Amino acid sequence: MNYKIISDEEKLWEFINWLPQLEENEKYFVSLFARKKYCNYLIKSNDKTQLKRFTAKREDLFHKIKQLECEVGAYRIKDNIAPQESLVLYINPNPRNMIRATFTLMKKLVNIMETKASGYNIHAEALSSIQNSKSKSHFCDFDIDTKDIDLTKMHDILPKEAYDIIETRGGYHILVKTRIASDNQWYLKITNTFHVDQAGDQFVPVPGCVQGGFVPKFIIN
Numbered sequence: 001m002n003y004k005i006i007s008d009e010e011k012l013w014e015f016i017n018w019l020p021q022l023e024e025n026e027k028y029f030v031s032l033f034a035r036k037k038y039c040n041y042l043i044k045s046n047d048k049t050q051l052k053r054f055t056a057k058r059e060d061l062f063h064k065i066k067q068l069e070c071e072v073g074a075y076r077i078k079d080n081i082a083p084q085e086s087l088v089l090y091i092n093p094n095p096r097n098m099i100r101a102t103f104t105l106m107k108k109l110v111n112i113m114e115t116k117a118s119g120y121n122i123h124a125e126a127l128s129s130i131q132n133s134k135s136k137s138h139f140c141d142f143d144i145d146t147k148d149i150d151l152t153k154m155h156d157i158l159p160k161e162a163y164d165i166i167e168t169r170g171g172y173h174i175l176v177k178t179r180i181a182s183d184n185q186w187y188l189k190i191t192n193t194f195h196v197d198q199a200g201d202q203f204v205p206v207p208g209c210v211q212g213g214f215v216p217k218f219i220i221n
Contacts, residue, residue: 051082089209151172166219
């Protein structure tokens with residue numbers, strides 16, 4: 001029996017095709033987590049445990065996600081098996097800049113050598129450098145952790161073509177297309193209209209994939 005990561009291939013492909021085309025020095029950053037809040041009775045450790053992270057070109061995303069569907073038990077939380085119910089796949093829809101990440105990693109490694117640090121993991125340092133090296137800001141993400149809101153209020157802030165909305169297990173992610181949004185007050189208007197948990201360049205659950213028993217998806221705005 002294998003873990004199930006892709007729950008709806010059609011929704012996943014819709015999302016992949018929605019993502020911006022990448023330039024030569026760009027990749028997407030994806031991470032698989034186990035979340036305690038999705039199955040509190042099975043996990044006794046921290047709320048969020050990162051199980052796997054990787055980069056991918058847009059055309060490789062589907063197959064790289066499919067490769068995550070390994071045998072149940074391969075993902076561990078300390079000495080315990082990561083439950084299927086706990087899994088959620090995240091992506092940052094803003095691409096990561098490989099050149100910027102390379103310079104960041106070089107500085108980190110020089111510092112490690114100068115301080116004669118021990119116990120470091122070069123692979124982990126490289127992935128962290130990539131994750132923190134944003135390229136173009138195609139989107140500003142507003143994370144809303146409730147479904148008790150009136151999303152039609154967005155119509156008074158921005159035109160429909162300037163944003164997209166992903167429904168998640170506990171709320172919504174409003175993704176504003178920063179290059180289309182013309183009203184320079186949109187950030188303040190959104191944060192004043194909705195109870196926004198976090199905003200900016202951040203992870204979103206991948207539509208069509210697992211999120212603690214829920215399948216995130218785009219909704220019509």
